[in-house]
Amino acid sequence: MKRLKKIESYIEEKTGHYACTVQALYICSELLGVADYSKVKTDYMNIWKATGTTIIDTESGINYGSTPTSNVGTGFVKHLKDNKKKTGVTSTQKTSAPFSFFTSAVKKRHVSTLSFSVKGSGSGHSVAVEGYATYKHKSSGKKLNVLLVADGWKAQVRYLNFNAAKYDRMTGTKWSGITVQ
Amino acid sequence: MKKYIIPIVTVLCICLLASILIKTYFNKTIDRGVDGGDHLYHIQIKIKDIENYKILSAEVIDGGEFLAAGEQCNIDISEGTGYEYYKTFNAGDVIEAYFFPNNLEKTEAGNVLTLDDFSELKK
Numbered sequence: 001m002k003r004l005k006k007i008e009s010y011i012e013e014k015t016g017h018y019a020c021t022v023q024a025l026y027i028c029s030e031l032l033g034v035a036d037y038s039k040v041k042t043d044y045m046n047i048w049k050a051t052g053t054t055i056i057d058t059e060s061g062i063n064y065g066s067t068p069t070s071n072v073g074t075g076f077v078k079h080l081k082d083n084k085k086k087t088g089v090t091s092t093q094k095t096s097a098p099f100s101f102f103t104s105a106v107k108k109r110h111v112s113t114l115s116f117s118v119k120g121s122g123s124g125h126s127v128a129v130e131g132y133a134t135y136k137h138k139s140s141g142k143k144l145n146v147l148l149v150a151d152g153w154k155a156q157v158r159y160l161n162f163n164a165a166k167y168d169r170m171t172g173t174k175w176s177g178i179t180v181q
Numbered sequence: 182m183k184k185y186i187i188p189i190v191t192v193l194c195i196c197l198l199a200s201i202l203i204k205t206y207f208n209k210t211i212d213r214g215v216d217g218g219d220h221l222y223h224i225q226i227k228i229k230d231i232e233n234y235k236i237l238s239a240e241v242i243d244g245g246e247f248l249a250a251g252e253q254c255n256i257d258i259s260e261g262t263g264y265e266y267y268k269t270f271n272a273g274d275v276i277e278a279y280f281f282p283n284n285l286e287k288t289e290a291g292n293v294l295t296l297d298d299f300s301e302l303k304k
Contacts (some may be wrong), residue, residue: 106291130294138286180293
């Protein structure tokens with residue numbers, strides 16, 4: 001059964017590690033029903049290794065990591081194949097991914113992740129995409145596209161304004177050949 | 182020909198001014214739903230009445246800049262409660278939610294989880 005409550009503090013306590021991309025992929029594995037809750041550390045570190053994540057900082061005994069965006073798709077495929085015996089899974093990655101990249105994945109019940117940076121801050125983040133919504137301004141007809149994401153930090157969905165000007169390098173990764181169970 | 186130039190320039194100036202005003206007005210209006218232009222407003226509400234994952238009525242506890250404490254609101258949580266899908270919400274619970282102003286209308290939505298999943302997760 002999916003629990004979907006593996007928030008940052010829980011993962012840090014269980015594994016001694018944290019990396020946003022690994023976290024996003026762990027959440028994807030939860031959505032796909034392949035996470036083993038009796039082996040959280042093993043699962044998490046398998047994703048860590050498969051994606052070539054490296055430690056960039058250590059604070060209070062917790063190792064924080066960074067993952068090359070180019071490894072997200074293939075790394076998760078490798079994890080599913082090597083550790084979960086899931087074959088036939090393929091990944092698609094697109095830089096400057098349009099909103100439709102994610103809506104088409106959601107409609108097929110495929111998991112996807114969004115990796116992006118915040119202009120001027122030099123920092124980036126990766127999140128698991130679980131849904132979307134489109135809003136229309138009643139007077140102007142202007143659209144507001146929103147992604148429903150698990151940010152990996154807190155136990156609640158975040159509504160991300162997909163068209164926000166300060167986001168940069170929006171890279172989408174999605175997987176086919178396996179669906180949300 | 183000269184007699185047409187001033188009226189044409191005047192009309193163009195009025196159109197330009199109007200478009201700037203409209204753009205400014207609508208940008209401001211739609212920004213009501215966006216936190217700093219990037220995130221939708223995150224508010225705290227107390228559930229008063231809930232049925233099948235849909236909050237029928239709620240009271241604002243912390244509405245940030247735009248909603249006053251004590252104000253009544255209706256918020257649909259059937260989509261997008263994320264990790265908390267597994268949670269059973271009850272009347273009296275104080276939860277975090279998103280504020281969508283009345284001038285925004287949801288036209289399409291989807292989620293990888295279905296209502297059947299929500300039911301399963303609540304077991």
